[in-house]
Amino acid sequence: MRGEDTGVVMLNWIWIGLMVIALVVGAVNGRLEAVTKAAFDGATTAVDIALGLVGVMALWLGVMKVAERGGLVELLARAIRPLARRLFPGVPADHPALGAMVMNLAASWLGLGNAATPLGLKAMAELDTLNAHPGTASDAMVTFLALNSSCITLVPATIIGVRVALGSTSPTAILGPTILASATATAVAATAARLLARLPVFRLPARPAGPEAGS
């Protein structure tokens, strides 16, 4: 909850700040007319880009529906299962939490956001049944969310669509760099989650659940 509030509240103030700065600086520089015109141009450009996205999004969502029906998510989930077992030592190999987590990760990596979220929520619910301290994040939960919040991106379809809409000569030039950067982020985030769990500030309270445990 808190995180969402932080994000939305900050964005609210950032946006207000941007508007006010633009208007004040524009007035001081005597460029208010240009600022007004820029507002209209910006709005028009936004719609041009979004509509330019339609083709690429339709293509990609079509392909991904075929992937879903063909069981590609299950295939990838099976491939990453051995790795997941090592990352989550606290989760028994036959527990439904592990199945839900690998399915969620496979769907996220393939860019199937709509399929990934329900699987992720199921995984969290399953992890909660293993949690000895309700209300406090378990090690497995933090590691799982670190994998999700740094998510490997195999095909950034939306951004490719934007590049197509803006007439890029090589819309997919960013694919290799994106895969490498996001995979590095995921590996480091998962490692950080495992290592930080050992720090005194983040250590779990001795059971049963105590009030302490940094947040």
Add this chain to the structure above:
Amino acid sequence: MTALQAVSTWAIPVLLLLVVGVGAVRRVKVYESFVEGAKEGFETAVRIIPFLVAILVAISMLRASGALDLAVRALSPLTDAIGLPAEVLPVALLRPLSGSGTLGLVSELSKTHGPDSFIGLLAATMYGSTETTFYVLAVYFGAVGVVRTRHAVAAGLIGDLTGLGAALLVCRWLFV
């Protein structure tokens, strides 16, 4: 370097072949499924319009007022030290907070500087290099009522920083 460029060139064709191939072998109604999925394309694109308008209007106004130039000039000495164009700094700062906001920034930079400029390429790579950490934590922890999040924010932000830093390094190596 060439390996990474090969990934950029081959990732989509290989994935297309894999998807259609697996679909055919498993007797999926490939054409029907494709059309069904593609229907969502329009809706998805239209859904981001309000976010894009909000960001593009604000940034365009900022640019026209001259404030963006001032900020870039003020920040350049700092960002130049790590080889980051000052124009792209807002993308890195906004990425963990808002996915659609970042998409708006990246679109504006790609439009202004060109999608194939270093700034355009770097901004686009940064967008895909990590996820919206605060949103992910809010949704998933909120669902199971976790309030003491322990090291989740730290681990998430370390991941973001790594992704953004890796994007900068790879782009400088590949595109400069």
